[in-house]
Amino acid sequence: MSEDVTTDRNQYLTFTLEDELFALDIFSVREVLEFTSITRVPRTPEYMRGIINVRGNAVPVIDLNMKFGRTRTSQTISTAIIIVEVELEGESTIIGALADSVQEVFELKEDQIDPPPKMGTSIRTDFIRGMGKHGDGFIMLLDIDKIFSSEELSTLQSVACGQRPSEAIMAE
Template sequence: MDEHVIIKQYLTFNVGGDDYAINVGNIREVLEFQSVSRVPRMPDYMRGIINLRGSVVPVIDLKTKFDLGQTEKSIDTSVIVTELKIGDDDVVLGLLTDAVNEVVDIDETDIEPTPNIGTTIDSSFIKGMGKKDDKFIIILNINRIFSNSEVRELTTESISEGES
């Protein structure tokens, strides 16, 4: 085996019938989806907040964020608790998904660049397309799914709501 090959671990999950993955280094834990406390006047993709061992964690519906509808609660619905780096700050967000699949090893050489489809769609949050068992997995760059202003709005509003 070539010693220069870099294999990384990714948590795979399903949103709207497609497989996605996030580097396990960005994941704190995976929770079964129970319920969230709604926060008024938040963006559509923010489902609410959860109390995670005394900390307020905003929960984002990835299906809504990706313009694919809204995640319906089922036995497989999960929240992936992630940590983002925004400037010098570490921000904790929950990502609501249809189902969490498994942790897989993906060789960096098996990650294709994001295809250029000639449109103005912002795909900067997609690191690339991973291949695993003849299936494509959309590998997300978790730090680019949300703009800095979106994260600040989510975390500031959530925390102030949680304190009242």
């Protein structure tokens, strides 16, 4: 009986970017780490802060604030790195997403989620899965698999593998 109650619910990890609340599907999140030293990789996009060592593996770290056209994330006691699995064209990549703070795992029923807002054809919103209702405000539910283009993910994979990013990607 309890299974029936939870089938119409979705769990999301909520986090802040500046003063706004965002969320990722909990199934795309591997773990949350405290801010740690990030090694900058030359000739990578500005939003790519560098790489970190996660149990012997080089994991690229993306500053979500910068990716979304905001200011660079400052290091505070609350700053966190969300380790996520991104999938594009059947290929999986592990990345770190830098956030101002991680809040909680939040459960939403389907009727608490509105579709993404229509912003016109010139504004890309395909990476927004929906808008979760939270009190008087909203939680922007992100689709981590659509935040990055295939070219950007290729750059992230090559950096994590110690290869030089292609010149075409760097020109963007």
